Amino acid sequence: MDSAAPKNRFTPKEFWAWISEVFDNYGILILAGLLLVYPFFFTTLNDSIIWLEDNDWETSAEILAEIRGFVPSTPLMIQILIYTLFGIAFNILLGNTGMLSLGHCAFFGVGGYTVGIMHAWIKPDTYAPDWMVSAFKVLPLEISLITCVIVSTFVAWLIGTICSSKRGVYFAMVTLSISMIFYYSAQTFDDLTGGTDGLGGLENMRLGSINLRVGIMDANITYYFVFFLSVVFIAIIWQILRSPFGHVLRAIRENEDRARICGYNVAKVRLMAFTMSGAISGVAGALAIIYGETVPIENIHFITSGQIVIITLFGGAGTFLGPAVGSFIYWYLRQLMSVEFVKYLAIFQYWEAWVGGIFVLIVLFVPSGILGTIRNMTLEYREKKYLAKQAAAEAAADPE
């Protein structure tokens, strides 16, 4: 029956099924490819506007500039990349282990503050040993990044140890509470962290000899730096989740008691997953401050945890690339609202109200997120197709 249907009819469901299949198999490569060329695209757009202006094509330049307002800029893409990494790291817990942590702002913030404080306070001529002073004019980013990984791993391990006796929603509550200790510490010890104003003055960030300072002009360098690190860490997570360890995580999500009976040390595995997730979130936090040149105190506030939960849920917590989709939509919408929409309606300046409201709606109406919903649809479709095929085969075998 199925084979008799005309081949050229491409129903919408079939189309989605095809998209989802392609995305399942090549999604990462496609995304990575697109992201790799993105800065060229945006630079070209910028250049064309300038060229049009130079050649007195005023109207065309204006139209194109108007369009540019709706195209994500390279700095915005940096932000999206960072939160993709953060979200995928966070999803090691939510999507794979079934742990809802509302304390990931701690790692994101600690990662950022570690790098920030090192660059703001360690000037090689004051504190560093002589060899460092002679080798580097300023503290190189390699050293602070490695320190950041170590520190955020330790913090994640510590918080994990404290919280891991808790399960379910209680775990969410405890992680949130513990994470806020960092927020209030940052606020309290403001001579070190800059307090509520944030920690500024981080212009001198050099990777070896490359200056990563972000102006609109050299955003591309930062972009590729962030892109490279994100891809590396996302690949690591991908490997971890495909490994036997990843299967244990999902076994715990499905049924913790059964996993325990199967002989896994559930507490230890949970702690390991938590530590890994936290450590990589710390890296994301460090990248965020390289991009932003300051460490805003909001990075360590639970609103940041909320953001990452929204991003992950919106994209689809059950899927690997969900956070990438979520991150894109979240930041793109946020940018549009706060820059474009707000021109027409003042109500769009209340950004957090929108986030919170949309968040509630997502939980209520699209609990499996965008990618998750598409996947469920295609799974359903495939199952139906399979059943229809079977029925047809049975009917053929049984002429009655």
Added chain:
Amino acid sequence: MPSGGVEFSEFVQHLFLGLVQGSFWVLLALGLSIVFGLMGIINFGHGAFYMLGAYVGYTVSNLIFTPIFGPNVGFIMAIVMVPVVMFGIGMVFEKYVISNIYNTENERFSGVLIMFGMSIFLPDFVRLIWGRPGKPFNIPPMFQFSLLKTGTLDITAYRSFTIITAAVLVALLWVLIYRTNLGMMIRAGTNNNTMVKVLGINVSRIWRLTFGLGIALAGFSGVMIAPLFAVDATMGELILVQTFIVVVVGGMGSFIGPVIGGLILGQLWALTPLVGRTQYVVQNWTGTVIGPDFWEKASDILLFIVMAVILLLRPRGLFGQEGAFD
């Protein structure tokens, strides 16, 4: 006063302030804990609804009644009407939002996430309605005196009023939970929801009432605390986390847990700044004396440390039931 000793009156003053702070924590923690026990939802929006209560109180008092009847009547109307309004808001919210997630996959996560979403939504929503700057909310004139004032000791009338109100409310709550039919149904539902249904009791009504009660308690605390601090969109954040700490330290699943937890932590919080002023000298690892400045700031952070220690040594909290909610 320089280091080298703490006057007795100062000590008492801090005890008093700790009691005020602790009373609010007790009220909030009880609301949180009752709702969680029955419905399995940790209300991450508790702080936000507390803040909303303060704003509703501001509107009732300063915008509606004070211009006509003066600030005393305004304040009384606020503390009477806020719990009623917030109770209604809570019930409506439960009916049209929360009830949609019952019996869905991951219903408890969804509940937590919805309330968390509210804790992000409400502050900005309040800014949208009432404007960005905070609102002044004065102590009503009838409470602007001190019951006792000697040296550094100042037992103000309003603070005493909050303590008494909180004590009365805790007593009323206890009666409600342990001495009324509704309370019996709440306790039974906390233990076994299905059997309550099977006995012919409409559980969803009880859930709605309980959720409304929790929100009403939060809102009431908000309006009670408003005269002590200004009303501000972010006022619910710190206190939400502090309430969580109280619940973790006191232990969920018991009535006494949040009460004792709140009172102990209140004292700890209020007495910490005095440490730097005693004659005992505390040094850090480099031998530098840790000065009064540090202890002034350390109160908030100490609470977290207490929580971490409790979580490590006694995960169910001081009075929590064994294995009840881990």
Added chain:
Amino acid sequence: MLEVDSINTFYGLSHVLHDLSLKVDEGEAVAFLGRNGAGKSTTMKTVMGLLTPQSGKITMEGADITQAEAHTVSLAGVSWIPEDRQVFTNLTVFENLKISRIPIDGAKNLDTHLDWIFSLFPRLKERINNKGNQLSGGEQQMLTMARGLGTEPKLIMVDEPTEGLMPAYVETIENVLVEIQKKGIAILLVEQNFRMALSITKRAYLIEKGIIQWEGASADLLEDQETRMRYLGV
């Protein structure tokens, strides 16, 4: 009175009850027997509204309760004594008994009701102020039955009341079942002790793998060893 008309119940994808029909008349005692995992408890939960059948119809005194929630079913006059007892462990015996009276009369005329309950279960009177978790298994079973009688049922569904009890308690339970029948309350009884079940009931159903395989008079089944052997293994 209770009529179950070809219901199909699922746990997720697994199909547990297949076109199951049964009925219980007013004041009638009916035994409902089958092996472990046959679907007896599932049937009761479906009637009670704790599970929803995908097809079929359940009526109580003519009123459709197929989609009704548990509390509506209870108010329609059906009571359920679950096999795992499920007393409220954090409530006292008194409160456990009182709570079932709240939907009836707001627990106002509690004394007359309790007099009757204590005449059935004198043991509970001694333990009136103990919490549910301080009771023995037998006491918990008695409390569950007593609590289930509080909703003034017209039909009481009892799921394995004597499981794991010592003989003295088994006798009490049996007497109580006879006693409540005299009050005109219908009984649907699931019980592994088939002799006891068949001796105090009038009719019986045999269920296997979610399908009713036999129905008839209890006295006949008590005689018919072959049928029993086939469907119960005894």
